Amino acid sequence: MALPKVLLLHTGGTLGMVGRPGPLRPSDFAEQIRERVPELWRIARLDLEIFANVDSSDMSPDLWQGLARRIHERLPKYEGIVVTHGTDTMAYTASALSLMLRGLDKPVVLTGSQRPLGEIRTDARLNLIDAVTAAARGAELPEVVICFDSRLFRGNRARKVSIAEYDAFDSPNLPPLGGLGVEVTIAPHRRRAGPLKLMDRLESRVHTIFAFPGMDPAPHLAWLESGEVRGLVLFAFGAGNFAQVGPHSLLPLFERAHERGIPVLVGSQVPRNAVALPMYESGAAALALGAVGAGDMTPETAVVKMMHALAYGRSAAGVRRILESNVAGERTPGT
Numbered sequence: 001m002a003l004p005k006v007l008l009l010h011t012g013g014t015l016g017m018v019g020r021p022g023p024l025r026p027s028d029f030a031e032q033i034r035e036r037v038p039e040l041w042r043i044a045r046l047d048l049e050i051f052a053n054v055d056s057s058d059m060s061p062d063l064w065q066g067l068a069r070r071i072h073e074r075l076p077k078y079e080g081i082v083v084t085h086g087t088d089t090m091a092y093t094a095s096a097l098s099l100m101l102r103g104l105d106k107p108v109v110l111t112g113s114q115r116p117l118g119e120i121r122t123d124a125r126l127n128l129i130d131a132v133t134a135a136a137r138g139a140e141l142p143e144v145v146i147c148f149d150s151r152l153f154r155g156n157r158a159r160k161v162s163i164a165e166y167d168a169f170d171s172p173n174l175p176p177l178g179g180l181g182v183e184v185t186i187a188p189h190r191r192r193a194g195p196l197k198l199m200d201r202l203e204s205r206v207h208t209i210f211a212f213p214g215m216d217p218a219p220h221l222a223w224l225e226s227g228e229v230r231g232l233v234l235f236a237f238g239a240g241n242f243a244q245v246g247p248h249s250l251l252p253l254f255e256r257a258h259e260r261g262i263p264v265l266v267g268s269q270v271p272r273n274a275v276a277l278p279m280y281e282s283g284a285a286a287l288a289l290g291a292v293g294a295g296d297m298t299p300e301t302a303v304v305k306m307m308h309a310l311a312y313g314r315s316a317a318g319v320r321r322i323l324e325s326n327v328a329g330e331r332t333p334g335t
């Protein structure tokens with residue numbers, strides 16, 4: 001039987017870097033992968049394309065859009081696509097792809113590594129083998145996933161949780177979508193395929209605030225007044241709480257954003273469970289001023305979802321509706 005066809009799109013990251021003991025830098029990935037992991041071509045008929053070769057800190061909404069368009073164009077010819085990517089911003093790219101490639105009917109599998117492919121104790125070989133194996137499953141896994149350390153996570157639910165360990169990813173509010181142990185398992189809560197649609201618009205003029213006790217709201221008010229900000233994402237405490245008395249109160253930010261028609265999404269600094277704005281006074285006041293709770297979305301997804309909602313919502317109410325809804329499995333309905 002013919003092997004499944006898989007495309008590997010390289011974007012960069014540690015996996016393809018060289019340079020120790022100095023700072024790691026991107027290198028010739030195509031040559032390295034053929035030499036170091038030739039068995040990939042025994043799992044799939046694998047084509048290789050270099051989309052970019054950057055440290056993932058240099059990924060951007062423009063590159064996400066280019067990547068989504070490239071994937072959309074190539075998908076009909078393949079069972080699945082692997083995207084090799086730096087781990088630092090992999091969760092952002094996975095979230096963006098999940099929102100842009102709606103109704104996927106095949107896997108788009110992001111992977112990377114903690115150590116470069118050329119090193120003896122590298123995790124890159126196994127991650128590549130697992131990612132190509134997962135991509136070769138085709139219609140069984142119709143979504144954007146992150147494959148890391150033998151586990152599969154929904155892309156828009158995953159987060160980088162470790163700088164130095166090999167199990168660098170987790171999805172705090174959704175069990176893994178599968179595992180690559182002795183057997184390959186895919187969980188029943190994977191998404192259902194829909195008609196594939198490219199929705200590649202993004203509005204990246206998003207301002208984020210990581211609240212802390214005693215934070216001065218004035219510089220953030222100035223940002224809102226600058227006319228440069230189209231959407232605000234506030235990472236609040238606990239269930240979505242923030243200071244509401246005295247000079248550190250953040251309520252003026254919500255009032256000003258409301259007056260200027262700037263949508264506000266309130267996420268939490270706590271990784272597990274969902275924001276519940278009505279639970280405390282500050283959150284309830286934010287709700288009354290038109291803010292939206294981020295439910296159990298990851299911070300990475302909250303930021304990218306704001307970019308997406310701003311690009312597709314035709315009015316403030318439209319943006320709010322998109323933020324509140326679950327469009328690609330990124331938030332648990334009812335949160």
Ligand code: ASP
Nearest residue numbers: 013014055056086087088
């Ligand atoms: N700085 C690297 C990157 O994200 C880290 C990695 O790939 O693990 O590109």
